[in-house]
Amino acid sequence: MPTNAELRELRRLHDERHRREAGLFIVEGDKSVRDFLESRRFELTLYALDSWKGDPGTSPRITVTPDEMARISHFPSPREVIAVGRVVDDPLPPGALARGLTLALDTVQDPGNVGTILRTADWFGVDRVVLGDGCADPFSQKAVNASKGSLARVRVHRSPLATVLAAAGVPVFGCDLGGEDVHSFAAPRDAVIVIGSEGRGLSEAVRGCVSRFVTIPARGGAESLNAAIAAAIILDNWRRIAG
Numbered sequence: 001m002p003t004n005a006e007l008r009e010l011r012r013l014h015d016e017r018h019r020r021e022a023g024l025f026i027v028e029g030d031k032s033v034r035d036f037l038e039s040r041r042f043e044l045t046l047y048a049l050d051s052w053k054g055d056p057g058t059s060p061r062i063t064v065t066p067d068e069m070a071r072i073s074h075f076p077s078p079r080e081v082i083a084v085g086r087v088v089d090d091p092l093p094p095g096a097l098a099r100g101l102t103l104a105l106d107t108v109q110d111p112g113n114v115g116t117i118l119r120t121a122d123w124f125g126v127d128r129v130v131l132g133d134g135c136a137d138p139f140s141q142k143a144v145n146a147s148k149g150s151l152a153r154v155r156v157h158r159s160p161l162a163t164v165l166a167a168a169g170v171p172v173f174g175c176d177l178g179g180e181d182v183h184s185f186a187a188p189r190d191a192v193i194v195i196g197s198e199g200r201g202l203s204e205a206v207r208g209c210v211s212r213f214v215t216i217p218a219r220g221g222a223e224s225l226n227a228a229i230a231a232a233i234i235l236d237n238w239r240r241i242a243g
Helices: 004-012 016-022 030-039 066-072 111-123 141-147 161-166 227-242
Strands: 024-028 044-048 061-063 081-086 101-106 128-131 156-158 172-181 191-196 212-215
Touching (some): 004 066, 016 024, 024 030, 030 044, 030 081, 044 066, 101 111, 101 161, 101 227, 111 141, 111 227, 161 191, 191 227
Parallel strands (some): 044 061, 101 128, 101 191, 128 156, 172 191, 172 212
Antiparallel strands (some): 024 081, 044 081
C-alpha cells in the first residue's frame, strides 16, 4: 500500500512543471499500460486495484484502493491501473533520417495534436518522429492520453529541426498551401515529411531546408486543417503511393 507521502507525490505529477522536474510521466488505463509494458522501453511502476488482472512483468506493482486511485488519477472515472514511467529521450542517431519515412513536427504546440500524430504515425508505420523546438512535450499528460499507447512504440526524438533536416540525406517535403497536390504526388519511400503549426505553418528556418512542398487541396472554405488531421491525410496518400 502506498504511503500518504507517496500519494501526495503522485498527485503532484498532475502539475506539468513538477512532472518535468521529476522526469516522470503517467499512463492510465489497461490497454495503454499493457502497450508500455510490452514495449519494455520504459522503467515503470504500476499502481493497480485488486481487480486488475494484467501481468506487470518485472515492473513493481503497488496495490491501491479505489479511493487512493481516485486521488492519483487524472480522469473523473479512475481506471484500474496507472503506470508511472521515467521519461526516455532517445538521441537521434547520425544518418538515421536517410533511411525510411520520417515525420517531423515544426512548432506543433498543442499536446493533444502531438499525441494524436504519434498515434497516426504508429498506424502508418512511420519509422520515426522528430519534434523540433517549440513542439509540445510528448510525455505531457494530454499527449500521452491522446497517443493511446502509441508513444510506447513510436521512436520519438527531440532535436533542432533545421539542423537535422539540413543533413537529412533524403528529400524533405514540407506541407504548405502552395505545394503540389499530395493525391497525385510521386512520393519516394525514403523521405522526411514536415508538418508545421496550424497558425503559422512552417518556420522560415525549416522552409529553407525543404526540397519540395506538398498540399492537401481545399474544396471548401475552411482556412486551414488541424495539424493531426493533415498528418493523417498526408501519410495515407504517401503510403498509398510509395508503399
